[in-house]
Amino acid sequence: MVLLCFCYAFDASAQQLFTVTGTLFKKNSPVTISFATVTNISRKTPDLLSDYLGGFKIEASLGDTLLFRKSDYTPQILVVLNRGVQTIYLQPIIHLEQVTVKETSKKLELQNTLENYKKKGQYNSLNPSVMSVISSPLSGLYDLFGKSANQARKFQKFTQEELERIEIAKRYNRPLVKKTVEISDEDLETFMLNFQPFYEDIKVWSDYDIITYIKKSYGYFKDNKAQYKIQKLY
Template structure:
C-alpha cells in the first residue's frame, strides 16, 4: 500500500474539516415573532425598524401594537431602531418569541446619550461573541491555520466567526456614521442654510460628507462646504429628490 505524504494527509484533513464546518453552520431560516415595548412600561412601540444584520435585505417594521415577524436563524443578530430610542441589539439564542425593550433617549443640554449607549451596545455584542468562545481571532494568518488546522478552519469558515465579522463591519460603519453626525448634522445644516424642512432630507441624503473629509476638515471647512453644497442644491433641486415608496 502506498503511504500518504504528510501534505496529502493535511489536504484530506482540511477537506474533511471544511465540509464538516459548512454542514454544521448551514441552518435554515425560520420566522421569529416578537413584540417591542418601551422599557419599564407595558406600552408597545409601533414602526420600529427590525433588521437582521446577519442576512442581506431582511428588514421589517413593527405594526400598530409593536409586533414583528422576521426571518432569522439561531445565532443571527437583530438590530431594533427607532428615532428617540436607544438602539437595541439582540443575538437569537433559541426559538422562543422575543420581548424587546427600548430605552427612550434622554436629552441633556441638547446632547443625547443615544450614541454612547449605541456604541456600548455594539461593543457588548462583540465582547459576547468572544466571551462565549465563538472566535479567537477574526483574521487568522496562514501560519495559524497550518499550526492548528481545526481551529484555523473554524475561524475562516465557521458560522459564528462569520457572523462576528459581519457585525464588526457593521460596527465600523455605524461608528463612522456617528463620528460624522457629531460635526455634520441636521441641526447644523438647518442653522446655516435655514432651508425648508421638505428639502432637508434630500440634502442630507445627497450631500453628507464622508468620514475621511470630516477627520481633516476644521469647523470653517464644514460651514463652507454646507454653503457651497446648498447653493448647488437649490439650482439643481429636482435632480436630488429621493424617490419615496408608497
C-alpha cells in the same frame, strides 16, 4: 475751571458710540464660534449674532458691558475699555456624565455583542493569520469559514460604519445646516442624505471647512433639485 472742562470732555468722549469689533474663539483652541449672541447690556439695543467665522460687530461706548452667549458654552462678559479689536474666548460646557455614559454604553454594547459572537462560535480571532491556521488547523479553518465567524465580521464592519456615522453627526447635523443656509424642512432631509460628507473629511475639516462645504453643496442642490427628489412609493 480747566480741570472741570477736561473732565467734561473726557466724559463726553467716553459716552461716544463706536463699533466694537472682534472674534469669538473656543477657549484653548483656534476654532471660531459662529452664531453666538452678542448683547450690549448697558444699552437697550437688539441682540446681534457673530458671523459664521466668529466675527462680531456691535455699537458701544467706553465703559459699556458686553455679554457673549452660546448654547453649550459658559457666558462671557467684557467691559469695553478701549477701541481696539477684541478677542473673546468662550469656555465649552462639558457634560461629563451624559456624554461619558452614552459613549461608554455604546462601545460596551458593541463590544459585548462581539464577545458573544466569540463565545457562540468558539473561534480565536475575527482575522486569523496563516500561522494560526497551520498551528491549529481545526480552529483556524473555522475562523476562516465558520458561519458565526462570518457573521461576526459582518457585525464588526457594521460597528465601524455606525461609529463613523456618529462622529459625522456630531459636526454635520440639522441645526448646523439650518443655521448656515435657508432651507425648508421638506428639502432638509433630502439635502443632508445626498450630501453627507465622508468620515475621512470630517476628521480633518475645521468648522469653517464644514460651513463652506454646506454652502457650496446647497448651491449645487438648489440648481439641480429635481434629480434629488425622493420618489414616493405607493
